[in-house]
Amino acid sequence: MHELARRARTAARSLALASRAQKDAALLATADALEAATERVVAANALDVEAARAEGTPENVVDRLLLDPDRVAAFAQGVRDVAALPDPVGEVVRGSTLPNGLRLEQVRVPMGVIGMIYEGRPNVTADAAAICLKAGSASLLRGSRSAARSNAAIVDVMREAIAAAGLPADVVQAVPADDRSSATHLMQARGLVDLVIPRGGEGLIRTVVEQSTVPVIETGTGNVHVYVDADADLDMALDVVLNAKTHRTSVCNAAESLLVHRDVAEDFLPRVTKALQAAGVTIHGDASFAAVAPGVLEASDHDWATEYLSLDIAAKVVDSLEDAVEHIRTWSSGHTEAIVTRSIDAARRFTLGVDSAAVMVNASTRFTDGGEFGFGAEIGISTQKLHARGPMGLPEMTTTTYVVTGDGHVR
């Protein structure tokens, strides 16, 4: 591990000096190489898939692991999209001339070495490597054991293309996933690794946060709420709730809980219950919801706390906006909350009251996404307050340095 990290640091120093043109050329060459190597990548993946099936892995998990030529083409295109984005490195974030004539500039510079610890989908390998490279950092990619052959094939193809384009191959390295200790070593390589980003389930993220001595950005878990205010347009509320819950259930910005103000419960509960059930959603509701329709299951604290990632929703009637905020502050993972309301005052109180990375006013929670926000690429959605909060694009993968220029200035 230390040897990998040391090589990453050396490579990162060369990469930090590379121009945007050099980085983009390497990325475009990588994308072409990945497409050209489709057969090789798919063949490696087939071995992973076979092994997963032999271990009795459920088919929905196997599907996440599976690569076909379309999926390879999709992540190759993702690498091209990253090449097309502006280079964050060198951006002057802040600048001024101080009263004494010193020129002060805060400039974006590469982070250095970024460790990614992730589960499942092998497309993360190409995505993360491309984003880190464009942001001027070397990546150490520690995927899951189940995708080890797929990830190794993708990394090999990328390294060959990067080296052929004149950058050091070691800007992208796979960390062996044979045993758990490689992840532990990665997250404890303080001084060699500048940042670790875990992507995956709650268990993985908690482990990294607790054990890492390298700074971490937490991503992902989304116990997301939609609150329908007393002043809501109920047609709009119905659209937003249905979209937030059913547009795609397995993603972190999907709604998991519905809170409805008591003043509109009589009108809204029958409509939303019918529509959700018609869409195949199981409602885990409080007594008010249970009274409206058969088939509503009784909600417990477990439901308020759960990120279902499925066609399930927890549902509750609240007495006030403040009750909704209180419920959210108690149970939310701090990802995204939405309010549907016509009231400026209600929107303001909700926005100031909750404590989450994103707040939607009259919009579906599904919009919390780097692509939707116009960031072009996204390495994850931060649910912590430090460094980056919400969707993280290229600038969030950099740090800054102050460059101060004088003419012999002394104090």
Place this chain on the structure above:
Amino acid sequence: MHELARRARTAARSLALASRAQKDAALLATADALEAATERVVAANALDVEAARAEGTPENVVDRLLLDPDRVAAFAQGVRDVAALPDPVGEVVRGSTLPNGLRLEQVRVPMGVIGMIYEGRPNVTADAAAICLKAGSASLLRGSRSAARSNAAIVDVMREAIAAAGLPADVVQAVPADDRSSATHLMQARGLVDLVIPRGGEGLIRTVVEQSTVPVIETGTGNVHVYVDADADLDMALDVVLNAKTHRTSVCNAAESLLVHRDVAEDFLPRVTKALQAAGVTIHGDASFAAVAPGVLEASDHDWATEYLSLDIAAKVVDSLEDAVEHIRTWSSGHTEAIVTRSIDAARRFTLGVDSAAVMVNASTRFTDGGEFGFGAEIGISTQKLHARGPMGLPEMTTTTYVVTGDGHVR
């Protein structure tokens, strides 16, 4: 500890809704109250000082602990200065209307609860509490045991004034410093405390970084270098070296190592050695420095690694700018490095090559400072890459949230 943190969280929620006018009024009332309570604070401090002397604490450490009416007046004025600064909360950092008509705003919001773990000087108590309050966060202040009575008196006075001004007293709380475990509990109160900032010696900072499960911003240690390039104006270089080393030795932006390009060594070494020695500086030099003058001690790796904080400097001749960069990357703590040169190209290579929070070109390292940078207040100087790097002012004590406003937008 959990009880303190819970009270801080509750207070932080009220504080987050307070207007700038309310926060400034509380700060000004606090400043007045501190001055009015000078006798009480100085009396409490006298007990700390007496106990410290009884324990045989060295006088220079006692001096850091000591409060007199002037020092109380100085930190009261510091609190007024914080009140005069703009409110970072509510600042729109980024905003746009997306192609689909969604309005996207990234807004600064309070961090929540900030834990400070610090040593020595009791003025940090008032400074940190004021900065956190202005930035909308509650503070949990864990000072050193030796300053416990002083800190308690300062916190009591502040809490009374804050409550009288209509904000919850619990936005400022002292964490008992009776034993080490209170610091451990503070840094492991994940979910209750949003950020921990250690201020003090290397040992304290390392302990917090290793043991904290709450996100940390590392501050402070400064193994700071001045590099005199082949193209330097040697008069300027002499000024910069002397100022960086001798203007104030006990601070983190003071120079600790001098690197001189071989091409100018013959001219520069006798001059700089003479001037440093005349200023009372002990030089820990390589063979080139030792050959120039008597009294130069032989440098070992220990010297390259040491933050002296005294009238000592490590000194070395390097063969090239790249050697200087390599030395700095090996030994620096990533705080501040300076180059003296007339060459644009050398300045560029040095700036891109080192990996530190601040780089000075033809200016003393002593300028890495929130006050000098025009930030008005400074809670410390971050030497890490995540969230904040370099001097941290009020904006660095906040986080952001994305507020997305639509008109029933769904995907």
